[in-house]
Amino acid sequence: MDEKDTNRLEAFSDGVFAVAITLLVLDIKLPYADSSGKLLGNSELWQAIFEQWPMLLAFVTSFFTIGIMWLNHHRIFKHIKHSDTSLVFLNIILLMLIVFIPVPTALLVEYITHPELNTAALLYSGTFFAMALCFNLLWRYASYKGRLLGQQVDMDGVNKISRQYLFGPLVYIIALAIAWINTPASLIFNLLLAIFFALPDTPMKPGKKDQDPQLPMSESV
Template identity: 40%
Template sequence: MEKETVRIENFSDAVFAIAITLLVLDLHAPETSTIKNGTELLSFLKGEWTSYLAFTLSFFSIFIMWVNHHKIFKQIYSRNTAIMFANGLILFLVTAVSYPTALLARFFEGEASNIAVAIYTGIFVLINLSYNLLWYTASSNKKLLRPEITNSAIKKIRNNYLYGLPTYLIAFGISFQYPTAALVISMALLIFWAVSSGKIKMIQE
């Protein structure tokens, strides 16, 4: 069976690459006129720790999303309009990650930290839903998947993406009162998705 999703995958790879590159634009070096010596430069860099945290979280989030996107399209051999639009939703949300990342970097230390974290965790709720939508759209017609995939494998992949949704919702819900705890949960989810991408590979093999 000839794979029909090559153009979708190539386009998606380009969008992921752009989205991950946009993150670095919110990292700013100080003006030379404001820094007189190494001590002041070091002090400035220490004060920018929230920017580094936000950049790191978002970089690895998008990277792991790309890994999972790659793995999931190893299972999808054909495409239809619904798959293309479901994939488009993922790409739309991925490119939007840079904005809540900037909010997190600028407001995490202030009184608006709960709203900044809520927006940040909220977009990952939507991204998780979009991944679930993509797999549901693809797996609802087995003819769109690789020929040798089993019903058991289809179910395992479905459950894999569904398991993350409650945790994302918990992180979003508690972010209004406990923003730091919500970010810790987000970090734990990075590990979960990194491990789960390996499970999809094993299903493929």
């Protein structure tokens, strides 16, 4: 078996990530004219843009979340050298959730200013939870006893990454709980999670001196 036979899977996955992140932009529709078709003045345009903050905040949150997921996907496939049918199936489920993200994002935009209506927020945070859970399943399936990893991989480092990835689904459960209480707060919490996972060195990630040269620093998802 070749040392690296996941190239097609990675290329297909990159394409799906690109499509999902592009679909988010299609929902951004900023007003530029009033009901009569007259162009808005400077002050009116700035006010109209500001009034679109729910849409822009949801876009930024989903964009960063998909971007961080792509980064993590890229990193784990530095270690995953082989594939089989089960791995491909788990990856397809993950990609299905990734490309679905624009749907709850667009729905959340319509409901974010109605905190008492939390179904959209629950669907949004629930999608992220399912995504983090599926990502964990993908990694754990591939890394179990190193069956789909490279021959020279350090299993202590692999186990460290597995422990870190447990953190992702747990915090998204918190996001779900917040979504049940307050829709805007849940969106802000999801944005903070995306920023946290993007940080290079956090308590849940190995510092530079702790990293194994064969296992680059990993994010929690």
